[in-house]
Amino acid sequence: MKHHLEWKESTLNIRCWVCSEILISISTDGSSMNFNSLTDSLELGCPNCNSALEYSMFESELGSIITAHDWDSDVDRRDFEGETGEVNRSLWRQYKSLLLDDESTVKLFEKEFDIVGDYLEFLGEDGIDGSIKIDENIDNCIKQYNKYNQLAKSREQLYRRAINRFYRIMKESK
Secondary structure, three states: OOEEEEEOOOEEEEEOOOOOOEEEEEEOOOOOEEEEEOOOEEEEEOOOOOOEEEEEEEEEOOEEEEEEEOOOHHHHOOOOOOOOHHHHHHHHHHHHHHHHHOOOOHHHHHHHHHHHHHHHHHHHHOOOOOOOOOHHHHHHHHHHHHHHOOOOHHHHHHHHHHHHHHHHHHHHHO
């Protein structure tokens, strides 16, 4: 077995770090619990707030530890590559917060959030920081996307509008 976790308390509760809902509760008669696992991580879905939560087990001088990752299924499901990948992921996370923070922009989350993610992922692959708006980058992204997925003119305008709105919302938040 790769990981061994021993719990000496009578109850082990694993909670959602977003809403604190108990996801797993294991109780014993007071004897210690032992877990063995071949994998080093566990992903759970919270039925209360629909968050995807990732937990990892690792060994330390204190013994085996289970820890939670700050996993956001909307943002962390994508592999942002390149030297600016994490910068662009952070921008996308900020954008999500801004969209969901204002009732007037919540509706944009469903319609435009993934478009902006595609754009930031494209920039990251080329090592471009998405925090600065450059029209040429937007054009190149749309051309590249159009190369593989023939966009109707109206859909191309939707992409351009979503990306421009991203920059406007980010600028207004500063």
